[in-house]
Amino acid sequence: MKLAPLDYKRPASLQEAIAILAAHDGAALPLAGGQSLIPILAFRLAAPTMLVDLRGVPGLDGIAIGPGGVRLGAMVRWRDIEDEKRLAAAWPLLPAVISHIAHYQIRNRGTVGGSLAHADPAAELPGLAVTCDATIEIVGRDGPREIPASALFVGALSTSLAAGDLIVGMRLPPWRDGRRWAFEEFALRRGDFAIVGVAAYYDLDDAGRVVDAHIGAIGVSEYPIRLTAAEQALNGSPIDDATIAAAARAACAMVEPQDDIHASAAYRRALVGTLTERALARASA
Amino acid sequence: MKAPSPMSPNTYVGQPIERVEDLRFLRGRGQYIDDIKRDDQVCAAFVRSAVAHGRVRSIDATAALAMPGVRAVITAADFDGPIPTIPFRRPNPSIGPYAQPVIASDKVRYVGEPVAVVIADTAERAEDAAQEVVLDIEELPAIVGMAPAEANEVLLFEAAGGNVASVFVGTLGDAAAAFAAADRVVRGAFRTQRQTAMPMETRGLLAEWNATTSHLTMFGAAKLPFFNRRAMAAMMNLPEAQVDYIELDVGGGFGARGEFYPEDFLLAFAARRLGCPVKWIEDRREHFLATGHARESACDIEFALRSDGIILGARGTLFSNIGAYVRPNGITPARNMVQFLSGPYRIPNIHFEGRGIVTNKTPAGTYRGPGRYEGCFYCEQMLDLSADKLGLDRLEIRRRNLLTDADMPYRLATISPSDGAAETFCDSGDYRSTFERCIIESGWAEKAQLQGRLIDGRYHGLAIGNFIEGGASGPQENARIDVEADGMVSVYAGSSAIGQGTETVLGQIAADALEIPFERITVLHGSTTYLSEGWGSYGSRGTVMGGSAVIDAAQGLIAKFRGAAAIALDVAEKELHIANGVASAPNGRSVKLAQMAGLSCDGSFKNSKATYTFGAAMAHVAVDPKTGHVAVIDYLAVDDVGRIINPLTLHGQVTGAAVQGLGSVFSEELVYDESGQILVGSLADYLVPLATDYPTIRCVSLENYPSPNNPLGAKGAGEGGIIPVGGVVLSAVTAALQSLGVRPRELPISPPKLWALIQQAAQA
Numbered sequence A: 001m002k003l004a005p006l007d008y009k010r011p012a013s014l015q016e017a018i019a020i021l022a023a024h025d026g027a028a029l030p031l032a033g034g035q036s037l038i039p040i041l042a043f044r045l046a047a048p049t050m051l052v053d054l055r056g057v058p059g060l061d062g063i064a065i066g067p068g069g070v071r072l073g074a075m076v077r078w079r080d081i082e083d084e085k086r087l088a089a090a091w092p093l094l095p096a097v098i099s100h101i102a103h104y105q106i107r108n109r110g111t112v113g114g115s116l117a118h119a120d121p122a123a124e125l126p127g128l129a130v131t132c133d134a135t136i137e138i139v140g141r142d143g144p145r146e147i148p149a150s151a152l153f154v155g156a157l158s159t160s161l162a163a164g165d166l167i168v169g170m171r172l173p174p175w176r177d178g179r180r181w182a183f184e185e186f187a188l189r190r191g192d193f194a195i196v197g198v199a200a201y202y203d204l205d206d207a208g209r210v211v212d213a214h215i216g217a218i219g220v221s222e223y224p225i226r227l228t229a230a231e232q233a234l235n236g237s238p239i240d241d242a243t244i245a246a247a248a249r250a251a252c253a254m255v256e257p258q259d260d261i262h263a264s265a266a267y268r269r270a271l272v273g274t275l276t277e278r279a280l281a282r283a284s285a
Numbered sequence B: 001m002k003a004p005s006p007m008s009p010n011t012y013v014g015q016p017i018e019r020v021e022d023l024r025f026l027r028g029r030g031q032y033i034d035d036i037k038r039d040d041q042v043c044a045a046f047v048r049s050a051v052a053h054g055r056v057r058s059i060d061a062t063a064a065l066a067m068p069g070v071r072a073v074i075t076a077a078d079f080d081g082p083i084p085t086i087p088f089r090r091p092n093p094s095i096g097p098y099a100q101p102v103i104a105s106d107k108v109r110y111v112g113e114p115v116a117v118v119i120a121d122t123a124e125r126a127e128d129a130a131q132e133v134v135l136d137i138e139e140l141p142a143i144v145g146m147a148p149a150e151a152n153e154v155l156l157f158e159a160a161g162g163n164v165a166s167v168f169v170g171t172l173g174d175a176a177a178a179f180a181a182a183d184r185v186v187r188g189a190f191r192t193q194r195q196t197a198m199p200m201e202t203r204g205l206l207a208e209w210n211a212t213t214s215h216l217t218m219f220g221a222a223k224l225p226f227f228n229r230r231a232m233a234a235m236m237n238l239p240e241a242q243v244d245y246i247e248l249d250v251g252g253g254f255g256a257r258g259e260f261y262p263e264d265f266l267l268a269f270a271a272r273r274l275g276c277p278v279k280w281i282e283d284r285r286e287h288f289l290a291t292g293h294a295r296e297s298a299c300d301i302e303f304a305l306r307s308d309g310i311i312l313g314a315r316g317t318l319f320s321n322i323g324a325y326v327r328p329n330g331i332t333p334a335r336n337m338v339q340f341l342s343g344p345y346r347i348p349n350i351h352f353e354g355r356g357i358v359t360n361k362t363p364a365g366t367y368r369g370p371g372r373y374e375g376c377f378y379c380e381q382m383l384d385l386s387a388d389k390l391g392l393d394r395l396e397i398r399r400r401n402l403l404t405d406a407d408m409p410y411r412l413a414t415i416s417p418s419d420g421a422a423e424t425f426c427d428s429g430d431y432r433s434t435f436e437r438c439i440i441e442s443g444w445a446e447k448a449q450l451q452g453r454l455i456d457g458r459y460h461g462l463a464i465g466n467f468i469e470g471g472a473s474g475p476q477e478n479a480r481i482d483v484e485a486d487g488m489v490s491v492y493a494g495s496s497a498i499g500q501g502t503e504t505v506l507g508q509i510a511a512d513a514l515e516i517p518f519e520r521i522t523v524l525h526g527s528t529t530y531l532s533e534g535w536g537s538y539g540s541r542g543t544v545m546g547g548s549a550v551i552d553a554a555q556g557l558i559a560k561f562r563g564a565a566a567i568a569l570d571v572a573e574k575e576l577h578i579a580n581g582v583a584s585a586p587n588g589r590s591v592k593l594a595q596m597a598g599l600s601c602d603g604s605f606k607n608s609k610a611t612y613t614f615g616a617a618m619a620h621v622a623v624d625p626k627t628g629h630v631a632v633i634d635y636l637a638v639d640d641v642g643r644i645i646n647p648l649t650l651h652g653q654v655t656g657a658a659v660q661g662l663g664s665v666f667s668e669e670l671v672y673d674e675s676g677q678i679l680v681g682s683l684a685d686y687l688v689p690l691a692t693d694y695p696t697i698r699c700v701s702l703e704n705y706p707s708p709n710n711p712l713g714a715k716g717a718g719e720g721g722i723i724p725v726g727g728v729v730l731s732a733v734t735a736a737l738q739s740l741g742v743r744p745r746e747l748p749i750s751p752p753k754l755w756a757l758i759q760q761a762a763q764a
């Protein structure tokens, strides 16, 4: 569990970072908080010849809150989000989700960009991004581009990023006043990666019927998914026990989880239902 | 039996003295093995088998040897003559063929078995090169379960002819007669999962060879340095005096760390061969493969009962999956289950058979309360089954069968083949006393209204279980006390420190025995350089045995002080009054112990009669049936340790062990697949309890029944905290889920597993 030999650079600008990554053609990897990458290197599961430390790159660390929504720079750390107290009103689901990530020490280092690029199937931020229609800002060899979060994740620990692409930020659309929301997660210990997590929000129309329901789950497939069947069960209905139960059933029915050493597929499927029900009950309370 | 002699003015023993060790630990000044560095050191990395069972065809180290910084690659081919095997701790007639060679030569039998050692100038380079050693191993069918292993479907050791390495029989009274006379016979089969002790500091050693004096020094000793020195000297063909084991600070042992492992010898061998110090720090992934596993066991047993719940007898079979080889302590859990399953209960007629079965998994050893935790789990589940079958209250059946002081000394099942501790007797106590205290202290009367109730979506359950903890493993411990030039007193003890506060508690004992301030005493322990012979810390013995040896040394030193003071003050010895470290003559002249630089006295304590701490534990849980999550709302342990040396360190042991046990109950498991691959390789998958997981652990310690077997009256306390946890927590969970008809029979009860049982019960 010692790292294999490799080089290290700490560029001082985005251009320089992109240039180094491009010059190595996939053999160089960006280093953000290192909380996922360094263990991977210690286990010798990846063998880059160069690490490009993003900590010296200016402009990647801001949290911007405005009428257009919230923008998180790629190097924003979990604890920066916790410390940004305005988010509790501006985008309350975000800090609620982030509070489930890992432990104190890891939250001091782990970053938005690192989590998105690492693409763990049970990671919270990718789940939030997919559930909430986030936009991912990327800079590559050919300049900047943007993709919806749903187009970033293509498999477990695997993204549509090309070699040398850098995530520079993530945008969340505007948060509506009066929006109902909740996040429910089940992990085996506090701070562990989720077995299953469900994020949900919806708005109510003047008649008290659900509009624009967004429900997503982590831990049930290779990457985070929207629970569209559950959303359909909610949209247009008043929020009551029967609607919530129908949404939970629909959520269960649409997921295809896998067995692993921690939990069976049947257990994960049942949890999706339980957590959807709990999230909606809490959102509507 | 003679009554314990009360120690004169008792000022330190019994007090909550803060641990002297903590000052250095909290300031980052501990000296652990990885803090030891030598200018000319080289580092080792082990090449380990990636297959569970196979025949070694060839090992090609050419590429590895050509890598930068690589000094050597050692394989079985480097040994002239037979490959040494690692030692056994307990004599046993059948285990010989199952010993582990220090390095694989013809066969590998588990994933992680050392096949080659790469030595390079840094640990990184050694690891780089280890990846380049090419192993050609012909895979053989692997066997991971105990049932197919017992059926000898595949033989691990062809020459041995079978996969059962040892069979222990434990007997008491006449079990057959008891079963013939029973009103009711209850049968149960239960399992406990494979675990490992998981000390936070992984193993590590630095082997230093001095070619001029032909002397080997092993830094990083723990647990039992003197035994390991003896074993190492024999394996290295050296006189014992030419081997030393140096103990440093140790980040946890729990039974696994400090036993003799194959790596220990290979490092010494490499150091002698290369003529320079060889260092190795086990990494965490390696720890999962290489350090002893534990606890994988099963039972199929019966209780013979009278209709009023009195247990007449017990019989059946206990199975222990000991992995691929019999390691130094590999068969201890099997023998302990047989002897200690009856625990604190009066089971007058016993016939148990305990089998140690080899499989293609990492070899097992001892882990805190070996066999005792498993046995207690089985016994408590059998009591619940029995109570339920007889329509008795679960507490009442326990109360009726607990041993009382009228039973003492109480003979436990006798083990055969004998290993020197075949016969043992509970020493003192009324085991109902901690049970009744636990009922009161836990507020049972009030809490009992919650039993089985569904409140806010969670089922509440409560249980009380009872346990005994054997301690004071014999045969002896040694100590020496020296008065130093500056008047300070050094206490040397054979007990080793594995994080349990040895320096503090032995210092308290010495301070009282010498009647001098605690601050004037330095306790030095473990290393073989301090004493000519010693034993160490295992089997809940460090304080009882080491402390008793310190008392003997202190009494001897006082006697010598009297003699020396008599000469110095020119009076007869008997005219001297000695108190508080001062010898005073009738004429008013006096001399202090602190002025007696050079005064020194050895002491020892010989005793093979175990002590038995006893106690009860209460668990209150709340089960979320939708997730299978069990919240531990309250956990209380009440124990009687005979004599409390330091309530802080004692409660540290009890609380820590309880939390560790909760990890065993809910989350820790070493999972293997059918081909013998271990699927758990990091602490992200092996879920030890975190500081926030179990915030409500309470303990109450009593000292109403001192042990008659040592001058302190103390009993062991390092293991008792973990012994009842599996039993009592599972009982609480079954109580919670009684209305659903859920009765788990296996540990761990992780949320997914418990959820599955709840589903099954709902469908049935």
Ligand SMILES: Cc1cc2nc3c(=O)[nH]c(=O)nc-3n(C[C@H](O)[C@H](O)[C@H](O)COP(=O)(O)OP(=O)(O)OC[C@H]3O[C@@H](n4cnc5c(N)ncnc54)[C@H](O)[C@@H]3O)c2cc1C
Pocket: A029, A030, A031, A032, A033, A034, A035, A036, A037, A038, A054, A074, A100, A101, A102, A103, A106, A109, A110, A111, A112, A113, A114, A115, A117, A118, A120, A122, A123, A124, A125, A165, A166, A167, A168, A191, A192, A193, A194
């Ligand atoms: C014990 C433990 C528990 C954890 N628990 C959780 C948890 O509960 N939930 C959770 O979500 N996470 C958890 N994590 C992961 C943690 O949140 C990581 O920090 C995160 O997944 C990766 O962020 P990082 O900044 O550390 O990235 P790094 O480890 O530095 O990088 C991860 C990957 O992303 C790439 N990368 C980094 N930045 C960029 C970028 N800007 N553009 C493109 N590629 C980039 C790297 O090359 C690497 O491949 C846990 C980690 C640990 C060690």
